[in-house]
Amino acid sequence: MTLLTPHLILVALAALWTLIAATVLLILLSHALRRGRSRHREELDRRARPLVVRFALAEEDDPALEGTLARASGAFGDRVDERLLSVLETLRGDSRERIVALLVDRGHPPRLRRRARSRRTTVRAAALRRLGQLALPTDEDLIRGATADPSPVVAAIAIRAAASYPGRASVAAALERLRGRGEVPALVVVTSLIAQGAASADALAAIREGLVDPSSRVRAACAQTLGELTSTADAAALGRLLRRDPTPGVQLAAATALERVGRASAVPALLDGTRSPWGPVRTHSLLALLALPREVTAAALAEVARRPDPLLTPLLAAQPAPPSPEAHP
Amino acid sequence: MIELLDLTGTTAHQVVRTVLIWTAWPTLAYFVAINAVYLCLVLLGFADTRRSAARRSVLDLAETATSPVSLGLTVILPAYNESAVIIESVRSALALDYPDHEVVVVNDGSTDPTLAVLRETFDLVESRRVVDTGPHLEIRGRVRGVLEPRDPSIPLVVLDTENSGRSDAVNAGIGLAAKDLVVIMDSDSVMDPDALLLAVQPFLDDPLRVVAAGGNIRAVNGSRVVAGRVTAEGMPRPWLARFQVVEYLRAFSLGRAGWSRLGALLLISGAFGVYRRDVLLAVGALDPDTIGEDFELTLKVHRWCRRRRRDYRVVYVSEPTCWTEVPSTLAVLHRQRARWHRGLWEVLWKYRGMLLNPRYGRIGMLGLPYYWLFELLAPLFEVLGAVIILAALLTGAVNATMTLALLGVAIGCGVLVTILSVLLEEISLRRASTAGDLLLMMGCALLENLGYRQLTAVWRLQGWWQAVRGRTAVWGEMTRSGFDAS
Numbered sequence: 001m002t003l004l005t006p007h008l009i010l011v012a013l014a015a016l017w018t019l020i021a022a023t024v025l026l027i028l029l030s031h032a033l034r035r036g037r038s039r040h041r042e043e044l045d046r047r048a049r050p051l052v053v054r055f056a057l058a059e060e061d062d063p064a065l066e067g068t069l070a071r072a073s074g075a076f077g078d079r080v081d082e083r084l085l086s087v088l089e090t091l092r093g094d095s096r097e098r099i100v101a102l103l104v105d106r107g108h109p110p111r112l113r114r115r116a117r118s119r120r121t122t123v124r125a126a127a128l129r130r131l132g133q134l135a136l137p138t139d140e141d142l143i144r145g146a147t148a149d150p151s152p153v154v155a156a157i158a159i160r161a162a163a164s165y166p167g168r169a170s171v172a173a174a175l176e177r178l179r180g181r182g183e184v185p186a187l188v189v190v191t192s193l194i195a196q197g198a199a200s201a202d203a204l205a206a207i208r209e210g211l212v213d214p215s216s217r218v219r220a221a222c223a224q225t226l227g228e229l230t231s232t233a234d235a236a237a238l239g240r241l242l243r244r245d246p247t248p249g250v251q252l253a254a255a256t257a258l259e260r261v262g263r264a265s266a267v268p269a270l271l272d273g274t275r276s277p278w279g280p281v282r283t284h285s286l287l288a289l290l291a292l293p294r295e296v297t298a299a300a301l302a303e304v305a306r307r308p309d310p311l312l313t314p315l316l317a318a319q320p321a322p323p324s325p326e327a328h329p
Numbered sequence: 330m331i332e333l334l335d336l337t338g339t340t341a342h343q344v345v346r347t348v349l350i351w352t353a354w355p356t357l358a359y360f361v362a363i364n365a366v367y368l369c370l371v372l373l374g375f376a377d378t379r380r381s382a383a384r385r386s387v388l389d390l391a392e393t394a395t396s397p398v399s400l401g402l403t404v405i406l407p408a409y410n411e412s413a414v415i416i417e418s419v420r421s422a423l424a425l426d427y428p429d430h431e432v433v434v435v436n437d438g439s440t441d442p443t444l445a446v447l448r449e450t451f452d453l454v455e456s457r458r459v460v461d462t463g464p465h466l467e468i469r470g471r472v473r474g475v476l477e478p479r480d481p482s483i484p485l486v487v488l489d490t491e492n493s494g495r496s497d498a499v500n501a502g503i504g505l506a507a508k509d510l511v512v513i514m515d516s517d518s519v520m521d522p523d524a525l526l527l528a529v530q531p532f533l534d535d536p537l538r539v540v541a542a543g544g545n546i547r548a549v550n551g552s553r554v555v556a557g558r559v560t561a562e563g564m565p566r567p568w569l570a571r572f573q574v575v576e577y578l579r580a581f582s583l584g585r586a587g588w589s590r591l592g593a594l595l596l597i598s599g600a601f602g603v604y605r606r607d608v609l610l611a612v613g614a615l616d617p618d619t620i621g622e623d624f625e626l627t628l629k630v631h632r633w634c635r636r637r638r639r640d641y642r643v644v645y646v647s648e649p650t651c652w653t654e655v656p657s658t659l660a661v662l663h664r665q666r667a668r669w670h671r672g673l674w675e676v677l678w679k680y681r682g683m684l685l686n687p688r689y690g691r692i693g694m695l696g697l698p699y700y701w702l703f704e705l706l707a708p709l710f711e712v713l714g715a716v717i718i719l720a721a722l723l724t725g726a727v728n729a730t731m732t733l734a735l736l737g738v739a740i741g742c743g744v745l746v747t748i749l750s751v752l753l754e755e756i757s758l759r760r761a762s763t764a765g766d767l768l769l770m771m772g773c774a775l776l777e778n779l780g781y782r783q784l785t786a787v788w789r790l791q792g793w794w795q796a797v798r799g800r801t802a803v804w805g806e807m808t809r810s811g812f813d814a815s
Contacts (some may be wrong), residue, residue, distance in 0.1 A: 004357075009734045016741035023748045024771055027755050031764055034755075121383075153383045187533050248537050279607020280400075280509050280536060310463030310610050314507040317458045 044079040048072070052083040055102070056095055070105050081108050085130050100134055109136060116142060124149065125157045132161020140165045147173040152183035159184065159192045166196035171206040178217040186221055193225040204229065211237055219245065220253035227257020235261050239269035242285070248278040255284035262288045264296040271300045279311050286312050290319060337725055345726040348717060359710060363703050364742045370587030371749050377586040381647045382757045390426070390526045400532055401429040401508030402525060403606070407498040409437040411516045412446050418516040419447070421557025423485060427525040431484040435502040438470065438492025447487050451478040458486060462504035465613045469493045470501060496615035496622045503606060503614050511606045518600055519549060519559055519652040527649035528603045531642070540608045541630055541643045543589075543597035545581050548574045549652035559652050564766045568773075569662060572781045573655040575747055575773040582647070582750040589645035593696035595631070597643065599623030601651035608633070619679070621672025628680050631692045647757075666785050667792030673705055674796045705793075708786035715783055740778045747774035 055065055072080040081103065088099050103109065112134075115127035128146050131139045143165065146158035155177055162170040174192050177184045196203035207229075210222030223241055226234040235258065242254035255273050258266050266288070273285025286304060289297045305316055404422045408415050415434070422432045436444045447453060453476035460472050470493030477486050488505050490498060499513050510532060512525065524544060531539045551565030551574070564571055588594045597604075599622060612626075612633045619625045627643065634641040656662040677684075677700060684701065686693040718736070721727040751770050755762070762770070 004735075006728075006731055006734075009731060009738065013734050013737045013741065016738055016745065020741060020745050020748055023745070023752055027748070027752050027767060027771070028764065030752075030755055031762075031767055035764075185530065185534055187530075249535075252536055278537060279605065279611075283509055283607070308461075308463075310461040310466075310504065311607050313461035314458060314505060317461075318507045 040075070041079065044076050045083065048076065048079045048083045052080065052087055056087045056091065056099060066102065069102060072106070077106070081106065081130075085133055088133055100136075103134065104136075109134060109139070113139070113142065116146065121151045121153055124151070125154045128154065128157045128161050132157070132164050135164035144170060144173045147177055156184045156188045159188055163192040163195035166200035166203045168202045168206045171196055171203045171210075175210055175213070175215075175218050175221065178221055179215045186217065190221050190224050190228075193221060194228045197225055197229050208234065208237070211241060216245075216247035216250050219247070219250045223250060223253040223257045227253075227260045229261075232261050232263050235263035235266045239266035242266075242273050242281075243269040248276070248281060251276065251281045252278065252284060255281055255288055258288040259284060259291050262292050264292065267292065267296060267300050271303065274300075274304050274307075274309075274312065282309065283311055283315065286315050290315065339724070341720075342724045342726055345717070345720050345724045349721055349726060352717065356710075356714065359702075360739065363707075366699065366703060367742070367746050371583050371746060373587035373590040374583035374585075374750075375753060377590040377645075378582060378647050378753055378757055381586075385527070385648050390523055400510050400529060400536065401431075402427060402510040402512060402529065402603070403502075403506035403508040404430060404432045404512045404514055404525075405499055405502035405506065406432060406434045406514055406516050407437055407495050407502065408434055408439065408443050408516050409492065409495070409498070410439045410441040410443060412439070412441045412443045414516055415443050416446060416450050417557050418514075419451075419485065421519065422514065423483065424522070424557070425520060425525050426522050427529075429508070430525065431486065431506075431508060433486045433488060433502045433505055435488045435490060435498040437490060437495065437498035444487070444489055448476065451483060451485060451487075452480065453477065453487055454479050456486060458505060458507070460488065460501055460504040462500065463610045466500055466504065466610055467613075468501050468504060469497045469617060472501065475505065494617050496617040496619075500614045500617070503609050506606055509606060511604050511609060513599065513602060513604075514651070515600055515653065517654060519554055519557055520601070521650045521652075522558060524601070524649035524651060525603075528601075528646055531644045531646060532603070532605070535642065538640055539642045539644060540605050540634060541597055541627065542603045543585065543594065543643075543645045544601040544603070544649040544651055545647055546577060546598050546600050547581075547650055547652050548577050548655040550574070550655055550657060552652065554652075562762065562766075564769045565657070567657050568776070569659065569781075570655055570657045571769060571773050572777045573662075575751075575770050575777065577655070578754060578770070579747050579750045581645075582753050583746065585645040586647055588696065589643075591691060591695065592642070593691040594643050594645050595627055595692065595696040595700060596624050597627045597645075600653050601649070602627075604630075619672065619675060620668055621676045624672060625676045625679070628676060628683070628692075631689065632680065632683060635689045635692065662785075663788050666788040667795065670705075670708070670789035670792035671796040673700070674793050677701060677705055708789040708793075711783065711786040712790055740775075743778060743782075744774045747777075 051065065051069055055062070055069055058065070069080055069084075084099050084103055088096060088103075091099065109131070112127045112131050115123050116131060118124050118127070124146070128143060131143060143158055143161045147155055147162060149155045149158060159174045159177060162173055171193060174189050174196075178186065178189055193203075193207055197207050207222050207225050210218050211226075213219050213222070219241065223238055226238065238254045238257050238261065242251050242258065245251055245254065251273065255270070258270060262270065270285045270289045274282050274289070276282050276285065289300055289304070294301075301316070304312055404425070406415075406418060406422060408418075411418070419432060419434060434447065436447070456475040456477040458475050458477070460468065460475070462468055468490075470490040473489040473491065475486065475488055486505060488501055490501050502513075503511055510529065512528070514520065528542055528544045531542050548565070548570065549559065550567075550570040551563040552559050553561035553563065564574060585594065585596070602623065604626075608630060612629045614626070615622045616625050616629075630643060633639075656665055677697070680697070683689045683693045684697045689697075718727075718732060722729055722732060748771060751767065751774070755767065
């Protein structure tokens with residue numbers, strides 16, 4: 001044990017407890033800073049909130065109020081911007097336009113564009129989120145470009161913001177991110193695609209083309225999106241995907257989509273799906289069958305009921321009992 | 330040299346010196362190894378928690394809450410003589426934010442009016458639903474009936490079975506569940522309203538590869554609970570509960586997060602785990618004969634997936650939180666720790682074939698060796714170490730100053746790990762602590778080394794000893810003081 005000299009032990013002891021003391025100090029400092037900032041922000045919000053609400057709800061123009069809000073600067077100005085943006089999410093039509101005009105008048109968009117190029121991830125992400133809320137035509141390329149940001153957080157925010165510019169290019173940008181390492185949550189991409197597909201025929205066409213993409217994540221996202229857009233026109237393509245796609249994840253997405261957009265023509269594919277070795281695929285294929293009228297699925301459901309499958313039995317049993325003939329006059 | 334007793338030259342002195350000479354190097358190696366592992370886990374835990382927080386900042390939970398893409402989920406609530414709390418628990422579970430979830434209450438042959446209060450409150454009628462467990466899952470308790478509310482808009486099913494224990498009751502609930510995912514909850518636990526939305530995120534991203542996800546568990550003692558929700562976080566008054574608050578923080582913030590990052594998460598806590606139902610049915614769900622049934626289930630899932638060469642993931646998600654009451658008396662804590670260690674031993678022994686077996690990848694080569702060396706054997710080393718040091722000091726076999734300095738280093742390493750978990754909690758903004766609570770937590774990090782850890786180490790050894798001697802396991806009764814709503 002000559003290695004453990006008294007000197008070494010005492011140095012290790014002193015270093016360790018110094019580190020502990022420093023960490024304790026760091027925790028207390030961090031806590032004090034956070035609480036201080038939070039209190040300051042609450043105070044500023046208390047001043048900004050009534051002004052913004054009055055402006056948003058005003059039936060007629062109030063130049064004095066508008067002037068006060070337009071001149072707000074510094075930390076208070078930031079809170080005014082923040083309150084205006086949070087109100088923006090809940091408004092449509094003229095009220096929304098007035099708030100966007102006020103934010104432009106306050107010089108907010110140029111500040112956001114500068115911040116969107118910041119080296120700090122959180123600053124970039126926050127700026128892009130706000131630019132997406134404003135949805136100014138000049139920012140379309142900036143937001144679409146940010147979907148390729150090296151930070152998955154920034155990219156996810158940009159994909160969500162890109163939904164404000166629905167079209168083929170925005171769909172392509174969102175799907176491109178899915179081809180990567182999968183760091184962007186698929187749900188964010190699907191939500192963006194749903195918004196775009198509902199707003200633009202071009203976007204919808206691009207999403208349909210995604211069903212034959214070489215990437216399985218892209219195919220799955222497009223299938224999920226088409227299911228949400230409730231267009232039975234895609235039932236046949238989704239049925240093909242459920243039957244023939246080699247990736248179970250895509251089969252599951254197709255089966256889930258068919259729960260909402262199924263048609264009688266998809267019944268054979270769904271029946272095949274109930275035999276899949278993958279539990280969730282079986283479950284959702286059956287749920288899709290159950291969502292269709294009994295007239296077209298009776299034979300398929302009878303076949304499923306004949307097969308003992310503990311995953312599917314509770315689903316069949318959970319269905320309401322068919323009305324008995326005596327119950328009808 | 331400071332000597333407490335002048336025993337130089339005596340047999341006792343010679344024996345202690347011989348023991349020290351033989352154990353010095355292995356002890357040092359164990360100390361360095363365990364602290365190196367903790368350091369790695371701390372760093373990995375930091376990385377995982379930061380990543381999780383970043384992800385949380387971009388995830389709009391409303392997306393999950395309103396998305397048809399979300400997977401259906403069944404919450405299973407086993408209940409045995411819970412008539413006092415069952416209605417609040419069920420209402421709390423029904424009110425959780427989730428787009429498609431049902432609650433299955435399994436009345437495990439209660440002898441009190443648990444079933445009667447459920448029947449009356451929710452106007453229960455006979456249901457057509459049946460328990461189908463398939464070929465791999467066996468249920469021991471006879472099913473006496475399945476009930477559901479007359480109002481079909483309430484997603485509740487009550488399964489009445491003969492008493493057969495918690496694990497068997499949960500298994501029956503799994504057989505009745507009708508959704509893709511299953512969450513097992515205790516009727517005395519409280520979940521944050523957004524816990525389910527957050528816990529299912531890994532399944533939404535990767536619905537077929539992710540087979541199980543564990544959430545964060547915290548001690549509810551000292552926090553304010555109103556209508557089944559934690560409305561204000563706080564530290565409990567008894568020091569015993571305070572130590573456990575810090576223990577939970579350390580275990581979940583750094584331990585589980587670190588193992589999840591390594592892809593070798595071996596334990597999903599029974600109080601809050603989300604599983605794919607098809608996987609549970611395939612592996613046979615919980616083993617009613619095992620005490621550490623949650624640990625056993627996680628290992629069983631790993632073994633099943635590895636043997637089939639499945640590309641799968643078992644993950645820990647640090648954001649969703651389930652609050653549970655921790656023991657506030659020494660007697661209950663004693664029973665709990667002895668039971669936990671006994672469960673650990675039984676499960677590790679049952680799955681010894683996976684240990685250092687390359688077929689099981691990181692689970693066999695990394696996770697299990699860690700559990701054997703640093704979880705199972707840790708109390709043995711801790712107690713032996715304390716005894717030897719005490720003997721050495723008493724007999725003057727060692728330099729007392731240097732021994733105390735070494736003890737300071739050993740305790741310092743433990744304190745640092747705990748303090749780092751408090752730091753992580755503070756910077757990830759998960760806990761709304763006051764400065765006073767933070768100071769208390771850091772105080773606990775230091776004080777737990779002065780008796781509490783040694784005491785729990787002895788209790789853990791007792792549990793192990795009972796298991797080795799083959800004594801029947803006793804669950805005992807968890808004396809609950811109830812939630813603080815004041």
